[in-house]
Amino acid sequence: MNEFSLKYGCNPNQKPARIFMSDGGELPVEILNGRPGYINFLDAFNSWQLVKELSNSTGMAAATSFKHVSPTSAAVGKKLDDALKKSCFADDIEGLDDSPIACAYARARGTDRMSSFGDWIALSEECDEVTARIIAREVSDGIIAPAYSKEALEILKGKRKGAYNIVKIDPNYVPEPIERKQVFGVTFEQGRNNFKIDRALLDNIVTDNKSLPADKATDLIVALITLKYTQSNSVCFATDGQAIGVGAGQQSRIHCTRLAASKADLWHLRQNERVLELKFAEGVGRPEKNNIIDLYLSDDCEEVLGEGVWRQYFAVRPKPFTREEKAEYLSKIKGVSLGSDAFFPFSDNIERAFKSGVSYVAQPGGSVRDDLVIEAANSHGMVMCFTGMRLFHH
Numbered sequence: 001m002n003e004f005s006l007k008y009g010c011n012p013n014q015k016p017a018r019i020f021m022s023d024g025g026e027l028p029v030e031i032l033n034g035r036p037g038y039i040n041f042l043d044a045f046n047s048w049q050l051v052k053e054l055s056n057s058t059g060m061a062a063a064t065s066f067k068h069v070s071p072t073s074a075a076v077g078k079k080l081d082d083a084l085k086k087s088c089f090a091d092d093i094e095g096l097d098d099s100p101i102a103c104a105y106a107r108a109r110g111t112d113r114m115s116s117f118g119d120w121i122a123l124s125e126e127c128d129e130v131t132a133r134i135i136a137r138e139v140s141d142g143i144i145a146p147a148y149s150k151e152a153l154e155i156l157k158g159k160r161k162g163a164y165n166i167v168k169i170d171p172n173y174v175p176e177p178i179e180r181k182q183v184f185g186v187t188f189e190q191g192r193n194n195f196k197i198d199r200a201l202l203d204n205i206v207t208d209n210k211s212l213p214a215d216k217a218t219d220l221i222v223a224l225i226t227l228k229y230t231q232s233n234s235v236c237f238a239t240d241g242q243a244i245g246v247g248a249g250q251q252s253r254i255h256c257t258r259l260a261a262s263k264a265d266l267w268h269l270r271q272n273e274r275v276l277e278l279k280f281a282e283g284v285g286r287p288e289k290n291n292i293i294d295l296y297l298s299d300d301c302e303e304v305l306g307e308g309v310w311r312q313y314f315a316v317r318p319k320p321f322t323r324e325e326k327a328e329y330l331s332k333i334k335g336v337s338l339g340s341d342a343f344f345p346f347s348d349n350i351e352r353a354f355k356s357g358v359s360y361v362a363q364p365g366g367s368v369r370d371d372l373v374i375e376a377a378n379s380h381g382m383v384m385c386f387t388g389m390r391l392f393h394h
Contacts, residue, residue, distance in 0.1 A: 001027050009038045028173035029144070033157050034165035036142055040120060042069050044144040044167055047122030050074055050229040052171070055124035057198050057221055060241070062124040063104035063131075064226075065116040070234075070249065072119065073111035074226045075242030076218070077104040084110070087271045089286060095130045102130040107242040109138060112263055113290040120144070127152045135159070139287060146171040195389055197224045202362060202385045206374055209383045212360065215241075216337055216383075220362040223339030224391065230341070232392040235349075237264040237356065238337045244268075245356075253340070257349045260338075261356040268333055268357075269297050269326060279316040288313075297321060333357030341391040343367040347376035354380045364390050 002024055006017035017038050021027055029044075036044065047066040054062035054074060061077035077100025085091040088110025096102055101123055109116050121135060123145040132152035135143065142165025143156065156166050180189045199217055201224070212220075223238040230236070230248045235256040237245035245264030247256035269275065270293060278296070280289055292313050295304045301320055304310060310317045338353050340363040350373055353361070361377060365386030377384040 001030070003027070004031065006038050006041075007035065014038075028170045030168045032148070032153065032166040032168055034142060034160075034163050036165040036167060039068070040142055040165055043067070043120035044122070044142070044169075046229050047071065047120060048144050048169055050225060051122045051124040053197070053228070054222065054225045057196075057225060058218055058241075061100040061104050063101060063108045064122050065105075065108045065111075065119040066122065067115055067119055070230045071108075071226055071243065071246060072115040073108045073243045073246065074222060075104045075107035075111070076222065077101055078107070078241040079103055080106060083271045083276060086276050087267075089113070089289075090134060093130065093134055099128055099130040101125045101128060102134060105131050106134055109134070111242060111244055111267055112246070114294060117287060117290070127156070129155065132156050137286070141165060142167065144169055193228065193391075193393075195228075195391075197221060197228065201387050201389070204365075204386045204388065205383060206365070206370075206386050207377050207382060207384045209378075209381055212383050212385070216335070216360045219337035220339060220360060220385070223337055224362055224387070227339050227341040227393075228391045229393060232341050232394060234341045234393075235260045236339045237261065237353075237358065238339070239335065244336075253342070253345060254348050254352065256340075257338075257352050261352055264336065264356050265326075265330055266294070266297060268330060269321075272321075272329055274318070274321055278318055279314055281311065281313055281315050284313060297326070299323070330356070335359050337362070339363070341393070343370070343390075344373050345369060347372045349373075350376040350380070350382070354382070359383065361385070362387055364388055 003018055003020035008015050009017040019041055043066040046069055047064050050064050051062040058076050064074040065072045079097050088106050090106040118139050118141055120141050121143040126147035127145045128149050129151040132155040136155050144167040146169055156164055177192055179192045180187055202217055219238040223236040226236045226243045227234050233250050233253055233256050235247045236243050237260050244267040245260040247260030250256040292304050304313045334357050336357040337360040338358045343364050343366045345367050359382055361382055361384040
């Protein structure tokens with residue numbers, strides 16, 4: 001197959017639409033089920049590049065959850081502790097600990113569940129039955145992977161009344177070194193971003209503290225590879241082998257940092273015992289629980305805790321999680337890693353990151369205020385690496 005006709009482009013009025021190989025060759029994908037659309041394929045090809053590179057760099061299974069051409073999270077296949085399993089709504093999945101790829105996807109999907117609603121999934125390894133059982137009960141548009149077990153394929157084909165999009169990609173496919181696209185009838189051409197992100201990229205440590213443990217280096221690699229396939233400007237927080245907060249597509253870097261930090265804070269708060277022990281009202285579904293938890297943890301908590309409404313959401317009315325209590329809980333978080341796709345122009349990014357537990361930073365460097373940024377990192381005992389490489393993606 002060297003061409004696949006699409007229902008329409010980004011929007012229903014954009015017709016005709018297709019994907020094809022300009023050289024007349026075979027497409028590197030096989031559509032096993034469903035009819036993926038234009039945005040689906042944008043997500044599929046970007047997300048596949050992310051997980052393939054992340055797996056190659058770390059030597060671990062990798063997964064990502066994509067929405068609108070940016071990852072909500074990406075993760076490697078490390079086991080989840082009990083609190084994280086419950087926070088990710090994966091505590092009842094049998095065989096989870098025995099499947100690295102399922103662990104990777106449980107982490108990726110569970111990081112920012114509201115943003116992942118209706119996601120596109122990419123897996124670096126064969127989709128097994130355990131992973132398929134996680135996907136089966138989530139609202140999702142489709143998946144791309146190099147292979148599917150017989151059991152997984154049968155489960156996935158049952159989603160969306162048999163219309164779930166399942167794409168198989170040739171893991172050995174290598175694109176041409178030059179890429180092109182059109183904007184307003186004008187063709188753009190550039191070399192593909194084949195820059196390698198690995199442990200050696202973190203060798204230039206510019207802070208007084210130069211202690212970078214292996215697991216924290218992995219977290220920085222997760223953050224940087226996630227950023228490589230995220231719409232810029234972008235900042236990514238990571239810990240324990242997964243991206244826990246992605247701030248994408250902001251014009252100001254401090255807004256990227258604030259957005260990523262707020263998502264990381266929420267990820268930490270969702271694992272607090274008070275949240276894990278919430279008693280929901282009978283009939284409240286999984287997507288609704290995500291919305292309720294987010295409101296419960298927000299400054300608008302009265303929307304779900306108010307006297308006239310709480311019974312719609314909870315079997316037992318929970319105590320408010322006050323701003324002071326949340327701040328106290330978050331103040332104990334340390335050891336988080338942060339990556340930035342371009343240099344920090346001001347030290348305010350470091351100050352905001354520190355409030356969300358960041359201890360390790362990787363950024364290109366090159367700002368006229370690098371000295372002030374390094375000074376801020378030193379004041380908090382952070383480790384900061386200058387990678388020397390910008391990672392813009394558009």
